[in-house]
Each structure stands twice: as structure tokens, then as C-alpha cells.
Amino acid sequence: MTAPCYLCGKDAIVEGLCNTCYDEQHPLMEVSTPLAVLACKKCGSVKVPGGWKKIAIGEMNAEELADAQMDIILEQEIKLFHKGITLSLEEVKKLDRVTHIIVTATGQSHESIPPHDEEHPVEIRFSYGTCDTCGMMSGGYYEAILQMRADGREISDDEKKELTKRVTETTVARYKSDDKAFVTMIDDNKFGIDYYIGSEHLGKELADDFESQYIAERKENYKLVGEDKTGKKKYRITILIRLPRFSIGDFLLVSEQPCQVLAMGRGNLTCYNLIRRDRFTINPKNPKWRTIQFLAPIADRREFMVVTHVFGQPVQIMDSVNFDVSEVEESAFDSEITSGATIHGLLVEDYLYILPDQTELDDTQKR
Numbered sequence: 001m002t003a004p005c006y007l008c009g010k011d012a013i014v015e016g017l018c019n020t021c022y023d024e025q026h027p028l029m030e031v032s033t034p035l036a037v038l039a040c041k042k043c044g045s046v047k048v049p050g051g052w053k054k055i056a057i058g059e060m061n062a063e064e065l066a067d068a069q070m071d072i073i074l075e076q077e078i079k080l081f082h083k084g085i086t087l088s089l090e091e092v093k094k095l096d097r098v099t100h101i102i103v104t105a106t107g108q109s110h111e112s113i114p115p116h117d118e119e120h121p122v123e124i125r126f127s128y129g130t131c132d133t134c135g136m137m138s139g140g141y142y143e144a145i146l147q148m149r150a151d152g153r154e155i156s157d158d159e160k161k162e163l164t165k166r167v168t169e170t171t172v173a174r175y176k177s178d179d180k181a182f183v184t185m186i187d188d189n190k191f192g193i194d195y196y197i198g199s200e201h202l203g204k205e206l207a208d209d210f211e212s213q214y215i216a217e218r219k220e221n222y223k224l225v226g227e228d229k230t231g232k233k234k235y236r237i238t239i240l241i242r243l244p245r246f247s248i249g250d251f252l253l254v255s256e257q258p259c260q261v262l263a264m265g266r267g268n269l270t271c272y273n274l275i276r277r278d279r280f281t282i283n284p285k286n287p288k289w290r291t292i293q294f295l296a297p298i299a300d301r302r303e304f305m306v307v308t309h310v311f312g313q314p315v316q317i318m319d320s321v322n323f324d325v326s327e328v329e330e331s332a333f334d335s336e337i338t339s340g341a342t343i344h345g346l347l348v349e350d351y352l353y354i355l356p357d358q359t360e361l362d363d364t365q366k367r
């Protein structure tokens with residue numbers, strides 16, 4: 001014989017209450033209504049205590065964006081009182097800037113009571129403004145100028161494209177974690193290309209990346225640009241990255257020996273020594289680094305076709321442009337010699353060096 005529920009008289013289950021009365025006295029969740037959503041009209045970010053929560057909009061349409069914005073506010077406003085509760089949302093009515101939804105929580109208010117649904121109607125009111133990031137961006141804010149230059153030559157359009165792609169990718173990757181991860185301006189000028197970057201941190205990260213990727217020279221310079229409201233001095237950094245004169249495929253003299261650049265990256269240069277016919281890597285810490293001289297651009301490379309090859313005799317090759325036929329010692333080749341094959345060479349002081357297989361190089365160039 002169980003005691004009756006002290007509220008309604010049915011059989012009591014927990015703490016002198018029946019299931020229904022216990023559930024009513026112990027809600028699964030709490031949320032206030034109406035809820036205000038302040039969203040950035042430009043990027044969709046939602047104002048939350050202490051800042052703006054960014055949304056990776058991607059391909060979202062307006063409705064999906066509104067849902068994502070609502071989720072941010074609900075996640076923040078809904079208080080759950082029990083473990084293991086699942087939530088579902090249902091849109092009831094949608095006006096221009098007001099959406100009525102029903103939040104349904106499903107779960108148990110007590111372990112000895114079966115799960116039940118609890119419905120909470122919520123009204124969500126949208127308003128729109130400009131977030132900190134978009135405000136700074138449209139105000140032309142920047143903390144760093146990343147100046148890309150090249151040593152003794154111009155930066156090619158392909159290089160500029162590649163650099164800009166990297167700047168964009170890194171900026172997008174930092175977008176959610178860094179409020180100032182944006183590029184205010186790109187100045188493509190006769191000296192090179194300059195990126196005006198919102199965050200000094202991002203500017204330095206990009207500079208680190210380019211310095212190591214291209215084994216470039218780096219110079220930093222801080223300039224006083226004023227004081228903030230508290231009288232603290234504000235500086236802006238200019239980072240100059242000077243790309244080497246050479247790029248992949250070009251020819252260098254390293255310790256006076258002709259070499260071809262096969263790869264660059266992670267602070268290392270991979271070269272092929274045309275005399276020794278082997279690969280080696282070198283970096284600015286190596287004493288030989290200072291002996292590097294520019295020899296010729298990749299454009300000086302010549303293409304030949306192997307005409308005939310009789311074992312033990314010089315190989316006959318024909319220039320693909322002027323059809324001149326010349327002979328090269330077998331020992332100049334480091335791979336199998338096949339008639340009809342395309343090979344490349346570089347003429348240095350009247351001596352023709354046969355180059356290593358250029359397929360890999362030409363593939364990198366095309367990318």
C-alpha cells in the first residue's frame with residue numbers, strides 16, 4: 001500500500017509525489033523567452049558575452065544561417081537540469097525578424113520515473129549590426145604589412161598567385177580563432193606584392209611560412225602609429241620577405257659547380273649537381289650557402305631528342321628547336337638511354353650538361 005500523492009491524490013512514486021506531479025515540480029530544462037539574437041549583417045557572427053561567435057557560412061542559405069544563429073543563442077540560454085536529456089526544435093511561426101519555436105526536451109526527471117517530453121515555446125527576435133571583425137575590416141584596420149619582394153628580379157604573376165592563395169587559406173583557417181584574421185588590402189605593385197593584415201599574429205605566421213618555404217630573407221620593422229586611449233604606444237609591424245633570385249628549376253653555382261634547383265621548402269633547398277650527378281640538400285646554416293650564385297633561369301634549359309645510341313659510342317641528340325645534331329658522351333647520362341626519348345640539357349661555357357628527368361619539375365611548375 002503506497003501513500004497518495006500529496007498534490008493530486010494518485011499513487012505517490014517519489015518523495016511523496018506521483019510521476020506527473022514530480023515531473024512538474026522538477027523540470028528538465030529552463031529557457032527564457034523572448035530571446036534576442038544580435039547578428040552581424042555582413043558575416044553572420046552572433047554576439048555572445050565577451051565577443052562574437054563566428055559561423056563558417058560556406059554554402060549556407062539564409063534559412064540555414066538563421067538556424068545556426070538560433071542554435072548559438074539556444075545553446076547558451078538553455079539550462080539543463082538532468083543528465084541524458086535530448087533536445088529537439090520545431091519552428092512554429094516565422095515572421096520577418098521573429099521566429100517562434102518549440103524546444104522539446106526528452107528525458108527523466110528522476111531515475112525511477114519513465115522518460116517524458118517537456119515543451120517550451122520560445123520566441124526569438126533577430127536584430128542586425130556589425131561585428132568587431134567586420135567593423136575593423138571596413139575601417140581599414142591592420143596591424144601588419146607583409147611585403148613580398150624578390151632578390152634581383154620581379155616576383156612572377158604565378159608566384160603572386162601562389163602567395164595570395166596561401167595568404168587566403170591561412171586567413172580562412174584562423175578566421176574562427178582570431179578576430180583580426182582578415183586581409184584589409186592587397187597591393188600588387190611594381191616592387192612586389194604587399195598584404196595588409198588585420199592581426200600581427202597572422203602576419204608573423206605567414207612570414208614564418210614563406211621564409212621557410214622559399215628560404216627567403218626576412219626583415220622586421222616596427223613603426224609607432226599612435227597611442228591608444230590609455231596612452232599605451234601602438235606599433236605596426238612591417239615584415240619584408242625577400243624571395244631568393246632563383247626558384248624551382250633554375251640553375252645555380254654552388255661552390256662553383258653547376259646545379260639545378262629541384263625543390264624548396266622547410267628551410268631546405270634540394271639541388272642536383274650536374275657534374276657529380278647527384279642530389280643534395282643545402283640550407284642557409286651550411287657554410288656553402290654563401291657560395292651560391294645564380295647561373296641561369298629554367299628557361300635556358302634546352303630540349304633534345306635522342307637520335308641514335310650504339311652501346312659504347314657517343315650518343316647523338318637533336319635540338320628540338322633548331323634541329324642541330326650533336327654528340328654527347330654516354331657517361332653524361334645517368335639513366336637508360338632510349339632512341340626517340342626526350343631529354344633536357346643546359347649549355348654552360350660550351351659544355352652541354354644533361355639534366356636529370358624533368359617530369360617531376362614540370363609537374364610542380366604546372367601546379
Ligand SMILES: [Zn+2]
Pocket residue numbers: 005006007008009010017018019020021022
Ligand atoms: Zn500527483
Ligand SMILES: [Zn+2]
Pocket residue numbers: 040041042043044045130131132133134135
Ligand atoms: Zn561580421
